[in-house]
Amino acid sequence: MIIPKFITVLLFAIFVSIHSLALPAYAKEEGKLYVIGMGPSGPDLTAPRGLAILEKADIFLCPPYIQMNFPGQIDPAKVAFDPWEGIHDEEAMKLRKTDYDKWLQRVEKRKKKVFNFVMDAINKKKTVVMLDGGDPCVYGPSLYWLLKGFDHRYLEVIPGISAFNAASAALKKPMIGEGINFVMLTAPHSMFGRSFKKGDDLLKELSGYNVTMVFYMALSSMDKLVEKFSRYYPPDLPMAIVYYAGYPDKQMVLKTSLRTVLDDLKKTDEKWLGLLIIGKAVK
Numbered sequence: 001m002i003i004p005k006f007i008t009v010l011l012f013a014i015f016v017s018i019h020s021l022a023l024p025a026y027a028k029e030e031g032k033l034y035v036i037g038m039g040p041s042g043p044d045l046t047a048p049r050g051l052a053i054l055e056k057a058d059i060f061l062c063p064p065y066i067q068m069n070f071p072g073q074i075d076p077a078k079v080a081f082d083p084w085e086g087i088h089d090e091e092a093m094k095l096r097k098t099d100y101d102k103w104l105q106r107v108e109k110r111k112k113k114v115f116n117f118v119m120d121a122i123n124k125k126k127t128v129v130m131l132d133g134g135d136p137c138v139y140g141p142s143l144y145w146l147l148k149g150f151d152h153r154y155l156e157v158i159p160g161i162s163a164f165n166a167a168s169a170a171l172k173k174p175m176i177g178e179g180i181n182f183v184m185l186t187a188p189h190s191m192f193g194r195s196f197k198k199g200d201d202l203l204k205e206l207s208g209y210n211v212t213m214v215f216y217m218a219l220s221s222m223d224k225l226v227e228k229f230s231r232y233y234p235p236d237l238p239m240a241i242v243y244y245a246g247y248p249d250k251q252m253v254l255k256t257s258l259r260t261v262l263d264d265l266k267k268t269d270e271k272w273l274g275l276l277i278i279g280k281a282v283k
């Protein structure tokens with residue numbers, strides 16, 4: 001059978017246009033891992049881009065406390081497992097202190113489990129989401145521990161409002177400007193080591209500048225922090241602790257100083273969900 005030339009051309013054009021239309025659609029259906037910054041509290045402080053990805057997610061990897069804050073966004077049936085089980089609970093934190101190497105072995109084991117699970121899902125063209133509190137790049141455990149070395153081609157990170165942003169808003173003050181040289185985000189162990197034996201030179205040097213110092217995970221070691229700061233700073237050094245920053249009903253601001261902070265801390269039992277900010281900005 002002879003096919004007229006114009007029909008051949010037409011068929012070719014249809015073939016080409018179908019393929020050019022199909023390509024972006026195919027790309028969209030590729031599997032991917034999203035690490036989403038969920039913000040400091042609930043969905044009203046999560047970026048719309050992150051919320052949109054939660055809607056299309058096939059599989060969630062998240063700890064129970066995040067699931068609890070997002071009941072309308074996280075379908076429990078889609079939660080595969082808590083990636084942090086056995087690594088971040090109370091028992092694991094004790095192990096981390098008493099036998100760090102053993103704890104690291106657990107992390108490695110977990111890392112492998114997460115990697116194999118995620119890659120298998122990605123190969124099946126699934127959208128997997130791993131959820132971190134606040135912003136994933138500020139003491140977000142997913143990127144730091146479990147996804148170290150993960151192939152960036154399959155990974156997208158969605159930023160979130162960090163505790164620092166929510167706490168600054170609670171204080172209703174600018175954290176930089178008005179003669180402040182810079183803002184420093186840190187944690188006691190980053191600056192002084194877990195045994196508090198390091199960091200004196202750094203702190204002494206810093207005392208010569210006008211800095212806003214933000215300490216994550218500081219509440220359980222305040223006595224040691226006060227001891228260090230007392231070596232280089234005056235007792236009236238301004239300090240603030242913002243508890244539950246961003247939580248509409250629970251947020252609480254404690255304004256204090258180096259001299260009074262340990263007494264003031266006795267007013268609350270919370271040892272985790274509070275951010276310490278130090279410097280003239282919080283006066």
Ligand SMILES: C[S@@+](CC[C@H](N)C(=O)[O-])C[C@H]1O[C@@H](n2cnc3c(N)ncnc32)[C@H](O)[C@@H]1O
Nearest residue numbers: 040134135138162163216217244245273274275
């Ligand atoms: C592992 S870090 C996670 C930080 C998180 N990625 C962020 O960007 O906020 C946990 C620490 O962040 C601080 N934090 C997290 N959420 C907070 C909130 N809503 N209010 C006050 N501090 C918070 C606390 O100091 C807590 O110990």
